[in-house]
Amino acid sequence: xxxxxxxxxxxxSQLSDLEKEFDDVDRExxxxxxxxxxxxxxxxxxxxxxxxxxxxxxxEQAPPEIDxxxxxxxxxxxxxxxxxxWVSRFEIENGGTGNPRSVAIRFxxxxxxxxxxxxxxxxxxxxxxxxxxxxxVSEPVDIKWKPGKDLTGGLLSxxxxxxxxxxxxxxGSNGAAKKGSGELTPKQKALKNKxxxxxxxxxxxxxxxxxxxxxxxxxxxxxxxxEEQQQRxxxxxxxxxxxxxxxxxxxxxxxxxxDDLEIFPDGEMLALAISDDLWPGALWFFTQAQEEEEDxxxxxxxxxEEEGDDEGxxxxxxxxxxxxxxxxxxxx
Amino acid sequence: xxxxxxxxxxxxSQLSDLEKEFDDVDRExxxxxxxxxxxxxxxxxxxxxxxxxxxxxxxEQAPPEIDxxxxxxxxxxxxxxxxxxWVSRFEIENGGTGNPRSVAIRFxxxxxxxxxxxxxxxxxxxxxxxxxxxxxVSEPVDIKWKPGKDLTGGLLSxxxxxxxxxxxxxxGSNGAAKKGSGELTPKQKALKNKxxxxxxxxxxxxxxxxxxxxxxxxxxxxxxxxEEQQQRxxxxxxxxxxxxxxxxxxxxxxxxxxDDLEIFPDGEMLALAISDDLWPGALWFFTQAQEEEEDxxxxxxxxxEEEGDDEGxxxxxxxxxxxxxxxxxxxx
Numbered sequence: 249x250x251x252x253x254x255x256x257x258x259x260x261s262q263l264s265d266l267e268k269e270f271d272d273v274d275r276e277x278x279x280x281x282x283x284x285x286x287x288x289x290x291x292x293x294x295x296x297x298x299x300x301x302x303x304x305x306x307x308e309q310a311p312p313e314i315d316x317x318x319x320x321x322x323x324x325x326x327x328x329x330x331x332x333x334w335v336s337r338f339e340i341e342n343g344g345t346g347n348p349r350s351v352a353i354r355f356x357x358x359x360x361x362x363x364x365x366x367x368x369x370x371x372x373x374x375x376x377x378x379x380x381x382x383x384x385v386s387e388p389v390d391i392k393w394k395p396g397k398d399l400t401g402g403l404l405s406x407x408x409x410x411x412x413x414x415x416x417x418x419x420g421s422n423g424a425a426k427k428g429s430g431e432l433t434p435k436q437k438a439l440k441n442k443x444x445x446x447x448x449x450x451x452x453x454x455x456x457x458x459x460x461x462x463x464x465x466x467x468x469x470x471x472x473x474x475e476e477q478q479q480r481x482x483x484x485x486x487x488x489x490x491x492x493x494x495x496x497x498x499x500x501x502x503x504x505x506x507d508d509l510e511i512f513p514d515g516e517m518l519a520l521a522i523s524d525d526l527w528p529g530a531l532w533f534f535t536q537a538q539e540e541e542e543d544x545x546x547x548x549x550x551x552x553e554e555e556g557d558d559e560g561x562x563x564x565x566x567x568x569x570x571x572x573x574x575x576x577x578x579x580x
Numbered sequence: 581x582x583x584x585x586x587x588x589x590x591x592x593s594q595l596s597d598l599e600k601e602f603d604d605v606d607r608e609x610x611x612x613x614x615x616x617x618x619x620x621x622x623x624x625x626x627x628x629x630x631x632x633x634x635x636x637x638x639x640e641q642a643p644p645e646i647d648x649x650x651x652x653x654x655x656x657x658x659x660x661x662x663x664x665x666w667v668s669r670f671e672i673e674n675g676g677t678g679n680p681r682s683v684a685i686r687f688x689x690x691x692x693x694x695x696x697x698x699x700x701x702x703x704x705x706x707x708x709x710x711x712x713x714x715x716x717v718s719e720p721v722d723i724k725w726k727p728g729k730d731l732t733g734g735l736l737s738x739x740x741x742x743x744x745x746x747x748x749x750x751x752g753s754n755g756a757a758k759k760g761s762g763e764l765t766p767k768q769k770a771l772k773n774k775x776x777x778x779x780x781x782x783x784x785x786x787x788x789x790x791x792x793x794x795x796x797x798x799x800x801x802x803x804x805x806x807e808e809q810q811q812r813x814x815x816x817x818x819x820x821x822x823x824x825x826x827x828x829x830x831x832x833x834x835x836x837x838x839d840d841l842e843i844f845p846d847g848e849m850l851a852l853a854i855s856d857d858l859w860p861g862a863l864w865f866f867t868q869a870q871e872e873e874e875d876x877x878x879x880x881x882x883x884x885e886e887e888g889d890d891e892g893x894x895x896x897x898x899x900x901x902x903x904x905x906x907x908x909x910x911x912x
Contacts (some may be wrong), residue, residue, distance in 0.1 A: 258630050260867075266624055267863045273616045280612060284605045292598055298590050531599045535592075 265480050278348040282337045285528075292531065293334070299534075303333040306530045309537040313521040317514070321399055322453040329360035335527040338371065349374035349384070351523040362399070364392035370457055372519050375469035376476075377462060384516045385461035387411060390453060399452040401513050406439045407458035410509060438510045451512060459515025597812050610680040613815035614669045617860075624863065625666070631866075635665040641869040645853040649846070653731055654785040659760045661692035667859040670703065681706035681716070694731070696724040702789055704851045707801035709794060716848045719743060723786060731784040735843050738771045739790035742841060771898040772840045783844060791847025834846075 296302040304326040307318060318326070334354045339346025354369040368391065372384035390408040391400075398404070413435050430439065507513065526533065627635040639650060650658070666686045673680025683852065686701040700723065704716035722740040723732075730736070742843040745767055764772060858865065 258627055262627060263863055263867065266620075266627060269620055269623075270617070270860070271862070273613075273620060276616065277613050278610065281605075281609050284608065285602070288598070288601055288605060291601075295590055295594060295598060528602070531595055531602070535595065 261483060265483060268476065268480060275348050278337070279340055280355070282340060282348060289334075293332070296530070296534075297332070297388075301327060301330075302534060303530075304330045305537045306333075306526060306533045309533040309540075310526050311521065313517060314526055317451070317453045317456065317518055319399075319450070319452055325362050325399070325454075326362065329357045330355060331358050333527075334525045339373075347374040351384070351519065353519065353522055357453035362397045363394060363395065368457060370459075370519070372461075372516070373466070373469075375462070375464040376472040377464045378468060378472055380500070381462060381464070383461065384519055385464055386459050386515065389457040389458060391457060400455045400458070400511075401446065403439075403442060403446060403451075403455055404458045405458070406435070406442060407509075407511050410435050410439050411460070436509060439511075443508070443511055456512045456515055456518055459512040459519075460510060461516055488573075585799045593815060597815060600808065600812060607680050612673060614680060621666075625664070628862070628866075629664070633659060633662075634866060635715070635862075636662045636864045637869045638665075638858060641865040641872075642858050643773065644852065645846075645849060646858055649783070649788065649850055651782070651784055652733075653833075657692065657694050657731070659784075661689045661694070662687060664688035665859075667855045668682050671705075679706040683716070683851065685851065685854055693726065694729045695726060700789060702791075704793075705798070705801075707794070707796040707798070708804040710800060710804055711798045713794060713796070716794065716851055717796055718791050718847065718851070720792060721789040723789060732787045732790070732843075734865070735774060735783075735787055736779060736790045736886070738774060739792070739841075739843050742767050742771050743792070746802055768841060771843075775843055776842070788844045788847055788850055791844040791851075793848055827870060881891070 266378045304323075307314065307330075308323065308324055309315075310318075332355070334356075336352045336354070337348050337350065338344070338352040339350040350371070350373045352369055352371045354367065357363075357368070358364050359366070368389060370386060370389050372386045374382070375385050376382045388404070388408040388411045390405055391398075393399075410433075413433060514519075636655075639646065639658055639662075640655065642650075648833075648843070664687070666688075668684045669680050669682065670676070670684040671682040672680045682703070682705045684701055684703045686699065688702070689695075689698050691698070700721060702718060702719045702721050706714070707713045707717050720736070720740040720743045722737055723730075725731075742765075745765060844850075
């Protein structure tokens with residue numbers, strides 16, 4: 249290593265620090281964006297509340313990252329009962345100073361044949377692990393299925409039961425019996441077997457409510473962020489870039505165990521697809537759905553009845569259709 | 581239409597106006613983002629200038645929307661001579677009040693065996709057409725290929741010649757002889773034949789410099805935006821949503837002719853992939869490339885030589901590797 253193939257005076261730490269500066273700006277952009285768009289989302293909600301099946305149609309029209317997880321039986325539930333969808337940056341609302349990357353996704357349902365719940369809300373916290381990983385983690389949300397209607401085949405309840413058991417154990421023994429540490433409990437074993445026998449490809453959309461993600465506590469995340477901050481400052485004020493960062497190099501050791509108990513490995517991706525793509529682009533997806541069905545009867549579905557005549561109807565779909573799909577990608 | 585299948589009081593115009601409000605906010609976000617990130621990009625440039633082949637490696641590691649357009653011969657040019665890449669929101673720089681969606685992508689090259697140019701800059705203007713379309717248009721940028729080295733097989737020069745001819749005709753006859761109006765000139769015919777015989781799938785990356793996009797002038801775009809603005813205000817102050825917008829319904833008539841003379845139909849998509857994905861995520865893509873080659877010799881490529889010893893080398897790739905790929909999607 250004393251004579252690299254090509255000479256360069258840049259270290260990984262320098263690149264890493266630079267990336268974190270971008271990351272800081274990105275957080276500020278998300279915060280600003282949330283602030284500016286919130287009144288618009290509220291306005292949109294009032295409008296789309298008047299369009300039957302708006303959110304179900306948007307979900308159906310969604311990109312494959314989302315649509316691919318919606319099976320025919322899921323689709324039936326959504327089309328017959330989903331009345332509202334709302335995405336919030338809950339850690340920065342009402343003056344909160346948390347992470348703007350954390351999101352809550354809230355579904356409201358009309359009474360239906362599948363479950364008792366009228367609200368299902370799934371929260372995702374943005375966390376940083378000691379090993380350098382950053383991403384969304386969550387807690388299982390159980391669904392009160394009606395008899396014989398559980399689209400997850402019992403899996404969701406098992407995940408919730410394991411979670412509750414782990415929380416109780418952690419509370420009782422000061423965190424010693426956390427997930428992934430040591431032997432599996434009978435409930436964990438049963439869940440692991442069930443997951444192995446079910447496979448993860450054909451999971452119902454509703455199994456997503458069981459997504460947990462990496463076992464990174466708020467505490468670990470906070471400490472990681474603080475330490476990184478200190479190291480950046482140290483490096484910024486030090487002329488040498490010699491590494492004072494052995495701690496960062498720690499690997500996340502328990503990846504394998506975690507994956508064994510994860511019922512929805514794509515959970516974070518699906519959450520991001522909903523919060524960053526479907527939610528901001530909902531009007532666009534809806535208009536697309538309408539245009540595809542233009543020749544069918546559903547063109548009329550949300551025509552104004554107020555006008556009461558035929559004038560302008562032919563033009564309407566073009567008038568209102570957005571010029572182009574909203575940009576999907578944006579990054580500081 | 582007097583009795584829609586499902587009753588709803590929402591019109592396409594209302595949805596369209598709402599989308600445009602989101603669009604306004606989105607522009608403001610892009611503007612703010614450009615302002616906040618500019619100093620960081622300048623800092624990054626100073627750092628990556630010291631890493632040999634940085635941008636060529638990033639392009640190779642790019643997502644398929646980009647990488648799929650880089651053929652082996654393109655790759656050779658880029659790896660041997662690309663020294664710098666820079667993306668700017670040129671319409672809002674230096675106090676400009678233009679559209680923050682317009683981008684300029686500038687490549688710098690070392691002297692090389694393929695062409696004489698040391699700088700190739702491609703500008704994309706965000707335009708709105710009367711027919712409701714919105715997107716990036718551009719002008720062909722010619723490349724001074726060395727003899728026998730033209731990777732586009734003469735196509736790029738033909739596109740440029742047709743463009744120049746059109747500009748001259750438009751200047752001479754007050755815009756009457758614009759692209760797509762009436763019969764093709766001999767140069768246009770030759771270009772059309774050449775494109776038909778070449779096919780567009782296997783185009784060199786450098787053919788992208790010939791992308792034009794829709795023939796929407798700055799004037800048409802400005803008028804469209806103004807009219808839309810007026811209509812929105814009218815609707816906002818009028819209790820009836822009856823449509824005063826027959827103009828908007830005009831279709832873009834000349835799509836087919838335009839496509840005939842377009843040598844790089846994916847041009848806008850490639851521009852957006854570079855400006856919105858590769859450019860902000862460059863450090864991430866680079867680190868990915870390093871990690872993939874971790875076992876090979878290139879791990880050392882940008883190790884600091886300053887340290888002069890082996891300590892910490894094993895940890896380095898983990899220390900500096902970013903926690904997660906930067907979010908690709910963001911939208912107001």
